[in-house]
Amino acid sequence: MDWLQVVVLAVVQGLTEFLPISSSAHLILVPVLTTWEDQGLAFDVALHLGSLSAVVIYFRQEIWKMVVSSLTAVRGKGVDEDARLAFWVTIATLPVCIVGFLFHDFISGYMRSTFIIGISLIAFGLLLGYADWKMRGTRSEYQLTLKDVLIIGGAQVLALIPGTSRSGITMTAALMVGMNREGAARFSFLLSIPVIVLAGGLEAVNLLKAPHLIDVPAMLVGALLSGISAYLCIHYFLVVIKKLGMQPFVAYRVLFGAWLLWFFHF
Structure with a gap:
């Protein structure tokens, strides 16, 4: 790998992992628009580790409170809002883990077409726009109910369809159950932690089964750049949605999806 490839892939991964615009849709363009060879599984694991580090560092205080409160609850000393939030994150992660494990081969083998990605970008982008415009409420991530969590967790399964965007669909569902923009985004980012851990762990297992040369x-460098770009992405995304909402990302998704369909299929 040359250093330009390292930089481009790391920054693309870091930015698109948390924005509601689909990382798979953007990463598919890299080999199309360049002559670069596949970066390899080991490099993918490194990029995911960088993104994971960014979200953990950004939400370190919240995560610490959730861990401490969860341990307190396990000891039978009461359940506060932080322990409840940790429980909600766990519950909302289960559906995508189960479905992803059962249908991983089918999804990776038959659903990674540019047509599916383009349609998903447009359809789920418009759904995000509707949720932000008509459905959002005032509740934060600390005011979720079990019903809300099951809806958001169920929606996260749709992120297995390339082009949907994990962050995009979870924010959409969160807005639809009455959360505010910041609460929807923050809960989506917290949900990314177990998902990235599990996805990265699966990639690491596959790497051990079929070892590759490791650069x-x-x-x-890729992990570092991915982490920095992801951290900045999280910070400024939370700032932007307070002022502009989700509509700029909706417009981007629709235009990008239309371009993909035109470029590859018309």
């Missing part, structure tokens, strides 16, 4: 310097 350690490229992996370290």
